[in-house]
Amino acid sequence: MSDPSQPVTRKTQQRDAIRKAFVDASRPLGPQEVLDLALESVPGLGIATVYRTLKKFLRDGVLQIVELPGAPNRYELTGLDHHHHFCCRACDRVFDVDGCPEQVADLAPAGFELEAHEVVLYGVCSSCTANG
Amino acid sequence: MSDPSQPVTRKTQQRDAIRKAFVDASRPLGPQEVLDLALESVPGLGIATVYRTLKKFLRDGVLQIVELPGAPNRYELTGLDHHHHFCCRACDRVFDVDGCPEQVADLAPAGFELEAHEVVLYGVCSSCTANG
DNA sequence: TGAATAATGAGAAGTCAATATCATTTGTGA
DNA sequence: TCACAAATGATATTGACTTCTCATTATTCA
Numbered sequence A, B: 001m002s003d004p005s006q007p008v009t010r011k012t013q014q015r016d017a018i019r020k021a022f023v024d025a026s027r028p029l030g031p032q033e034v035l036d037l038a039l040e041s042v043p044g045l046g047i048a049t050v051y052r053t054l055k056k057f058l059r060d061g062v063l064q065i066v067e068l069p070g071a072p073n074r075y076e077l078t079g080l081d082h083h084h085h086f087c088c089r090a091c092d093r094v095f096d097v098d099g100c101p102e103q104v105a106d107l108a109p110a111g112f113e114l115e116a117h118e119v120v121l122y123g124v125c126s127s128c129t130a131n132g
Numbered sequence C: 001t002g003a004a005t006a007a008t009g010a011g012a013a014g015t016c017a018a019t020a021t022c023a024t025t026t027g028t029g030a
Numbered sequence D: 001t002c003a004c005a006a007a008t009g010a011t012a013t014t015g016a017c018t019t020c021t022c023a024t025t026a027t028t029c030a
Helices: A013-025 A031-038 A047-059 A126-131 B013-025 B031-039 B047-060 B126-131
Strands: A063-068 A071-077 A083-088 A094-098 A113-124 B063-068 B071-077 B083-088 B094-098 B113-124
Touching: A013 A031, A013 A047, A013 A071, A031 A047, A031 A071, A047 A063, A047 A071, A063 A083, B013 B031, B013 B047, B013 B071, B031 B047, B031 B071, B047 B063, B047 B071, B063 B083
Parallel strands: A083 A113, B083 B113
Antiparallel strands: A063 A071, A083 A094, A113 B113, B063 B071, B083 B094
16 A cells, blocks of 8 residues: 555645545536635645645545646546536536436447547536526 | 738648648648648748648638647638547547537536537547557 | 654746747739 | 738747745654
8 A cells, every 4th residue: 555665645734625625526626726625724725735736646546637628637536437527618617427428439430449538518507507 | 701900811832731731631630730741732831830820710710629638729620510539549640530429418417508518539540550 | 752754835947839029031913 | 023011930938737946844653
């Protein structure tokens, strides 16, 4: 479990706050969003620590990257069921979407080896629809 | 047809070569790919001209942007039928994929307004499969 | 509690795609 | 052919996101 090439991990307020941000949000978060949310728990938290922690959580398998077209990377907790994402064009937040169109696997041209796929929905989320 | 806010458009070797690159390739191209392909027609072509021309072609409706997760923008000719894209992880080229999973429209959560969607396939293209 | 050292915060520095600058070249209509 | 202005090529610059540096702080365990 311990990797001798990595220093011993300590438990810190900052890391707890960052982990908590993901658990509470239940949606993919970008670095700035993580900072904004975690600042509520740890005033003074810096963006550098957010980036460092995201990187560490990736290494540790706590988080995984969510890449979206034309947008900076988001991060989400690992271990979720296969799902896709909805980007709200009004608030720029990203939400999880359950399910997956089965025919996706049939789209690949003949002779192409399909290894993975992404489905990204765009529109307006329910809270923006209500408030907008 | 002519926009008085824009200078008179001239016909140049460079623009012809860039347009030709898209027609010949029949797939989305990134700026560097465009440069590489168009250099065969116009030695000395610069990357700045490629960017300028892509922007102009976007304004003119000749090209449209293809945004892909975690990758720089590609561009493709407008007027194609609705389609999606396949990214080859070996050669990093992007190919068009005909068709669309119909159930995509059903994925959006209740209360969310779906306006558009993207489907991106990842894998190995046929030529890389053959040569790899 | 105290030494060792991991972690942090602030700001500098790096990356990389995309844009701006400017002297030179080239296309176009007269 | 000429004169004007659009277009180009080389390069500097921007802008955003991310990483690095280093002095300081905080955690851990003997």
